[in-house]
Amino acid sequence: MAVYDTFISKDFKDLAEDEEIIGVIRDLTPGKSKYRGKYAKFVVSKDENKYPERLWIRLGRGQLIEKPCSMKILEEINIFPEGL
Amino acid sequence: MAYKYYKDNRTYIEALKRTGDLIEITDEVDWDLEMGAIVRRVCEKKAPAVFFKKIKDYPGFTAFGAPIATYRRLAVSFGLDPETSIPDISKEYLKRTMGEPIKPKILDKKDAPCKEVVITGDKVNLFDLPAPMVHDGDGGRYIGTWHFVVAKDYDTDFVNWGMYRQMVYDEKTMVGPVLAFSDMGKMFYNKYVPRNIPMPFATVINPDPLSAIASCAPSPISEAEFTGMLMGEPVELVKCETCDLYVPAHAEIIIEGVVLPNVTLEEAPFGEYTGYRTSPRDKRTVYRVTAITMRKDPIMAISNMGVPTDEGQLLRSFSLGLEMERMLKDQGIPVTGVFMLPESTHHFVVVGVKPIYANIATQIGQLVFGSKLGPWFHMVMVVDDKTDIYNKDEIIHALCTKCHPSRGIRIEEHGVGTPLNPFASPEERLYGRAPKVVFDCLFPPEWPTSMVPIKVSFDNVYPKDIQEKVLSNWKRYGFKD
Structure with a gap:
C-alpha cells in the first residue's frame, strides 16, 4: 500500500468522500524522492x-489530521505544455 | 581596489571556522526535518553557523546552514572583525556602495567552478539534490532557501537577482510565489505572461556571501553590478547552459529552466520570515528545469525562516534600512540614522532625524511607504538625533514617553503590503493590502523651549566634568563596565 498526503483548504468535516477530486498529492515513500508531487x-x-492507498490529510497551513483516510488514484494529469 | 571578501562559500566557511562562528557536524543528518530542526535552533539561539558533513541518502553532498544569521557573520562576510558594531558594518556597506557600479567579468565555462558537473536533458532530476524538508507541515522540500533567482526583462537589458522561495514538485519542476510588486513579478506578469512566453530563469544555490547580500538589497542598481561594488572589483559570472542568463561562477549549484506563463501548481504552506506559516496552500508560479550545473562535492544551503533571527530577517532589515537612509538623504531629509530591527521581521524601522520643522515624521513616513521599499514593512518610528536608534531600551522609552497616543500615531489605511503579513485579514492578503503606521516620537518643534521636557539621563543632566570624573573612576569604584 502506497502512502500519500494532500492539503485541503476546507475543514476536515467538509472533505468530500467518494467524489472525484483533482489536485496535488504527495508521495510519502521513504527515500530520495519522498514528497514528490x-x-x-x-x-x-x-x-x-x-x-x-493510504492518504493523510493536512489543512491549509500544514496541520495534520491524526487519523488517515484511504484513496484511489483514478488518473494522473499532465498540466505542462508539450516540450516543456 | 578590491575590498576584503570571500569569492565563494568554501573560503567563507573557512573564515567562519577561524573566528569561532561555525560548527561542523560529522554525524549523518537527515535532510527530512533533522537538518531543518538543527538550523532552526541555531537561529533561535543565535548560535554559530552549521556545516553538515554527511547527509542521509546523499553521499558526496554537504550542506551549509544559517550562513549569515548573526551580525558577527555579516561582519565576517565583509572581511571585517566579527566584533564590528552594527553602525560600523553599516558604514562599510554604505562606503562600498557609494561609488560607480562595477560591471561583472565574464569567465570561460572551463574556468567556472559551477560548471564542474553539467546535467541536462533526461538526466535532470531535482531529487538528486538534497533539498531539505525544512519544517514539519511545509508543503514540500524547499530547495531555494539561501539562493537567488536570475531573470531578465523581456525587452530591456534589465536583469534581476532576487530571493524567491522555490519548492520541489517533481523531478523537473519547482513551484513558488512571485509577488506582483517584486522586480521579477513585474517583468513576468507584465511582459512574459501576456505574450504567453516562458521566461528563462537560473536559480543560484549557495552563492558567495556578497552576491547573496546584493540579491536581498532593494537597490536600484543591478544586483550583479552592486555585488561588484561590495567586492570592489567585478563579480565573476558565467553563461548558463540552456539560456542566455549569467550566474556567479563560484556558486555551488545552478538550476536552469523556464518559468511557465499561465500554468500554476499548489505550493506552500511554508514557515515564513514573519515567524509564522501564514500563506496557505495555493496555486503559484511554476518553474520547469532544463539543466543543473554544480561544483564537485557541492554544498547545499539551508536557511530556516521562522521566529527571529534568520538571515532573511537580518539581511533584509540591514539593507532595507540602509537603502531607506540613502533615499531619505537624497530627498534632503536631515536623517541621522536608520535602523530596521531584525527581530521585527523587517516590519519596524527606527529613523533618527534632526527635528527642525513640524510634521517631519509624517513626511518621512510618506516617503518611505511611498517608495519601492514600502510594501515590505508597515511601522516607522521617528526619533530625534539624541536617541540611540540601535539601543532597544532607548527605543522603547522614546515610544512610550514621546509618542502621543492620539496625535503621535498616524495611520494610512490604504498601503501596499504582502500576503505574508500574519495580522492581515484574508481579503487584505488576497489583494496585497496593508495599513501603515508612523509613530512620531518627536516633541513638536513649535513648543516653547521652556515647555520641552528634559530627558533625565547620565549623559544629559550632569556637567561634562562630573561625567568624566565618574567615568574615569568607574572601575576603581568596583564596577566592571
Whole structure:
C-alpha cells in the first residue's frame, strides 16, 4: 500500500468522500524522492480501509489530521505544455 | 581596489571556522526535518553557523546552514572583525556602495567552478539534490532557501537577482510565489505572461556571501553590478547552459529552466520570515528545469525562516534600512540614522532625524511607504538625533514617553503590503493590502523651549566634568563596565 498526503483548504468535516477530486498529492515513500508531487484525479474515504492507498490529510497551513483516510488514484494529469 | 571578501562559500566557511562562528557536524543528518530542526535552533539561539558533513541518502553532498544569521557573520562576510558594531558594518556597506557600479567579468565555462558537473536533458532530476524538508507541515522540500533567482526583462537589458522561495514538485519542476510588486513579478506578469512566453530563469544555490547580500538589497542598481561594488572589483559570472542568463561562477549549484506563463501548481504552506506559516496552500508560479550545473562535492544551503533571527530577517532589515537612509538623504531629509530591527521581521524601522520643522515624521513616513521599499514593512518610528536608534531600551522609552497616543500615531489605511503579513485579514492578503503606521516620537518643534521636557539621563543632566570624573573612576569604584 502506497502512502500519500494532500492539503485541503476546507475543514476536515467538509472533505468530500467518494467524489472525484483533482489536485496535488504527495508521495510519502521513504527515500530520495519522498514528497514528490503528483497532479491527479482521485477519490477519498474517511474509512482508512475502503480504498487501496493510504492518504493523510493536512489543512491549509500544514496541520495534520491524526487519523488517515484511504484513496484511489483514478488518473494522473499532465498540466505542462508539450516540450516543456 | 578590491575590498576584503570571500569569492565563494568554501573560503567563507573557512573564515567562519577561524573566528569561532561555525560548527561542523560529522554525524549523518537527515535532510527530512533533522537538518531543518538543527538550523532552526541555531537561529533561535543565535548560535554559530552549521556545516553538515554527511547527509542521509546523499553521499558526496554537504550542506551549509544559517550562513549569515548573526551580525558577527555579516561582519565576517565583509572581511571585517566579527566584533564590528552594527553602525560600523553599516558604514562599510554604505562606503562600498557609494561609488560607480562595477560591471561583472565574464569567465570561460572551463574556468567556472559551477560548471564542474553539467546535467541536462533526461538526466535532470531535482531529487538528486538534497533539498531539505525544512519544517514539519511545509508543503514540500524547499530547495531555494539561501539562493537567488536570475531573470531578465523581456525587452530591456534589465536583469534581476532576487530571493524567491522555490519548492520541489517533481523531478523537473519547482513551484513558488512571485509577488506582483517584486522586480521579477513585474517583468513576468507584465511582459512574459501576456505574450504567453516562458521566461528563462537560473536559480543560484549557495552563492558567495556578497552576491547573496546584493540579491536581498532593494537597490536600484543591478544586483550583479552592486555585488561588484561590495567586492570592489567585478563579480565573476558565467553563461548558463540552456539560456542566455549569467550566474556567479563560484556558486555551488545552478538550476536552469523556464518559468511557465499561465500554468500554476499548489505550493506552500511554508514557515515564513514573519515567524509564522501564514500563506496557505495555493496555486503559484511554476518553474520547469532544463539543466543543473554544480561544483564537485557541492554544498547545499539551508536557511530556516521562522521566529527571529534568520538571515532573511537580518539581511533584509540591514539593507532595507540602509537603502531607506540613502533615499531619505537624497530627498534632503536631515536623517541621522536608520535602523530596521531584525527581530521585527523587517516590519519596524527606527529613523533618527534632526527635528527642525513640524510634521517631519509624517513626511518621512510618506516617503518611505511611498517608495519601492514600502510594501515590505508597515511601522516607522521617528526619533530625534539624541536617541540611540540601535539601543532597544532607548527605543522603547522614546515610544512610550514621546509618542502621543492620539496625535503621535498616524495611520494610512490604504498601503501596499504582502500576503505574508500574519495580522492581515484574508481579503487584505488576497489583494496585497496593508495599513501603515508612523509613530512620531518627536516633541513638536513649535513648543516653547521652556515647555520641552528634559530627558533625565547620565549623559544629559550632569556637567561634562562630573561625567568624566565618574567615568574615569568607574572601575576603581568596583564596577566592571
